[in-house]
Amino acid sequence: MPRQNPKTRRFARFRTASFFAAFVAIVAFPALAQEKQPPESTPKEGIDIELNKLEPGNNGCRAFMVMHNGTPRNFSNMQLDLVVFDPKGIIVDQLAVDMAPLAAGKTMVKVFEIAGHDCGNFGRVLLNDVLTCKAGDAAVERCIDLLVPTSRAAIGFIK
Template identity: 30%
Template structure:
């Protein structure tokens, strides 16, 4: 599960706060997702990589990402475009291949 929990403007950036939960029975060492940012009018803003790092099994974690040069007021959508990398016990794994449940507690839409 990936939830966009909050967005806030910080010095020169828009901070995105995610609540992430690994719903599997296996601890994940790294989970990296390709993310696309769209502005409030739906226009492509940028493509980036969010490294959600280690995700213990069945435990929630909070991860924050500062998107430099972006005003939160101009943020419209965040698209989880796909998995970039996933490792378990130091080796590439397909455990992250299943599309996570997505949710947003903000006015910014989270898509996948």
């Protein structure tokens, strides 16, 4: 067996030490990452609004919306400004839809028709604005911030 000079022995020790350090880092890092979980965030007060499905209606396309009021307020008036786009992003229609009354903690379904349009001509729906929003007799400021749109339909629902 050839004899190693002192420089070669030092390099061999360095290689072994760096391999061991890398091994420890790979094994220990996932365990450290799992220990530090971010604190659970408190649920945000809001109104979930889901575009559940679209189907052919009498004069156009019928839309089904499922809303859940996660706020302590009873909404007596809520009118949404919705804009419908085709698959290419061109505006097809704009409509005002009344979603009230909506009681605190209540889940409800609202159905409305988008007259004169085939459901297959839609690419997405935009929650453009909230035209009116009242809890009892008092106007609710920044009502659109309370709304959280989602979609189970074949098209998106965004704000």
